[in-house]
Amino acid sequence: MHALKLHDLTLAERLADMAVDALIDEADLSPKPALVDRRGNGAHTDLHLGLMHASALSLWPAFKEMAEAAIEFGEVGLPLREALGRIGREGEQAMFVTTSGVNTHRGAIWALGLLVAAAALQPESCTASAVTLRAARVALLNDRYAPQPLSHGAQVAQRYGARGAREEAQLGFPSVLQRGLPQLKKSRLQQHGEQNARLDALLAIMTDLADTCVLYRAGPEGLQAMQQGAQAVLDAGGSASLTGRRQLHELDQQLLALNASPGGAADLLAACLFIDRLDGAL
Numbered sequence: 001m002h003a004l005k006l007h008d009l010t011l012a013e014r015l016a017d018m019a020v021d022a023l024i025d026e027a028d029l030s031p032k033p034a035l036v037d038r039r040g041n042g043a044h045t046d047l048h049l050g051l052m053h054a055s056a057l058s059l060w061p062a063f064k065e066m067a068e069a070a071i072e073f074g075e076v077g078l079p080l081r082e083a084l085g086r087i088g089r090e091g092e093q094a095m096f097v098t099t100s101g102v103n104t105h106r107g108a109i110w111a112l113g114l115l116v117a118a119a120a121l122q123p124e125s126c127t128a129s130a131v132t133l134r135a136a137r138v139a140l141l142n143d144r145y146a147p148q149p150l151s152h153g154a155q156v157a158q159r160y161g162a163r164g165a166r167e168e169a170q171l172g173f174p175s176v177l178q179r180g181l182p183q184l185k186k187s188r189l190q191q192h193g194e195q196n197a198r199l200d201a202l203l204a205i206m207t208d209l210a211d212t213c214v215l216y217r218a219g220p221e222g223l224q225a226m227q228q229g230a231q232a233v234l235d236a237g238g239s240a241s242l243t244g245r246r247q248l249h250e251l252d253q254q255l256l257a258l259n260a261s262p263g264g265a266a267d268l269l270a271a272c273l274f275i276d277r278l279d280g281a282l
């Protein structure tokens with residue numbers, strides 16, 4: 001009996017594997033400020049690491065189907081956008097069945113779904129800038145069948161005029177391209193270890209993101225604490241340095257006190273890890 005070889009998998013299956021791996025790596029990364037990780041539940045009463053893993057695995061069929069839809073339609077356009085919307089909503093339902101109604105990965109389905117589809121459209125052109133540009137072109141199209149729920153993101157958009165997950169994708173994931181990925185590479189070059197490089201990438205994303213999860217839970221005060229605290233850790237030398245670690249601990253305590261969970265930043269770290277692995281992998 002031969003073990004299954006990687007190239008026996010279809011392109012769609014490989015992309016779904018990569019997306020789920022990115023979600024599991026994000027969940028396991030520790031210590032993340034106020035987020036679910038190996039240490040505990042962060043600022044969440046209804047989440048834990050096992051649930052994050054189960055949720056990530058439940059999304060594999062949706063990611064595979066999104067990649068297959070991209071291969072079938074073969075170009076950026078409304079038919080692909082609306083197929084992704086339908087599959088994304090089915091993915092959300094699978095997530096809610098697995099988590100008994102808790103939103104674990106709504107933002108991640110959106111970001112990773114777009115990126116998986118963008119990679120499947122043109123696997124030979126998957127540099128970070130090429131794949132995020134294609135994803136943005138899909139995100140800019142209007143899905144006529146999308147319901148308009150008064151989501152937390154929609155509520156803080158009304159209250160504070162914040163730009164959330166939709167705009168992040170439509171702009172081509174600037175938090176990933178301009179913050180997360182450059183920091184990931186910089187910290188790797190300093191040879192402080194992969195886990196610290198990933199923590200630094202998360203912090204870099206947090207420095208500038210309008211995380212609607214934080215805004216909904218803790219308002220502009222919480223968002224400012226998140227952005228300034230993350231910058232302070234990086235300024236102190238990042239999560240591998242002693243002073244950086246102390247600042248990271250302080251940021252964790254501060255965000256926990258404010259009930260401010262940076263769930264959007266966590267989703268974008270998963271997107272960052274996915275894009276990082278994509279380059280040259282297909």
Ligand SMILES: CC(C)(COP(=O)(O)OP(=O)(O)OC[C@H]1O[C@@H](n2cnc3c(N)ncnc32)[C@H](O[C@H]2O[C@H](COP(=O)(O)OP(=O)(O)OP(=O)(O)O)[C@@H](O)[C@H]2O)[C@@H]1O)[C@@H](O)C(=O)NCCC(=O)NCCS
Nearest residue numbers: 085088103104106107113151152153165168210212263264
């Ligand atoms: C276009 C959609 C993204 C919908 O957007 P909208 O803003 O209307 O919806 P939300 O559900 O509020 O936000 C989506 C999630 O995106 C994450 N996020 C937040 N800010 C940003 C940001 N600036 N950039 C990128 N991503 C961001 C965030 O996800 C994390 O937060 C989750 C928990 O959030 P919340 O529900 O508020 O839960 P709690 O505060 O914990 O609730 P309580 O405990 O208080 O009750 C966390 O798990 C992370 O996932 C936002 O939640 C898109 O989703 C959409 O249209 N979907 C429809 C299907 C579709 O078209 N799919 C396309 C497939 S490609």
Ligand SMILES: Nc1ncnc2[nH]cnc12
Nearest residue numbers: 027035036104263266267
């Ligand atoms: N690790 C995490 N903790 C809480 N919410 C999240 N949303 C996505 N990843 C998360």
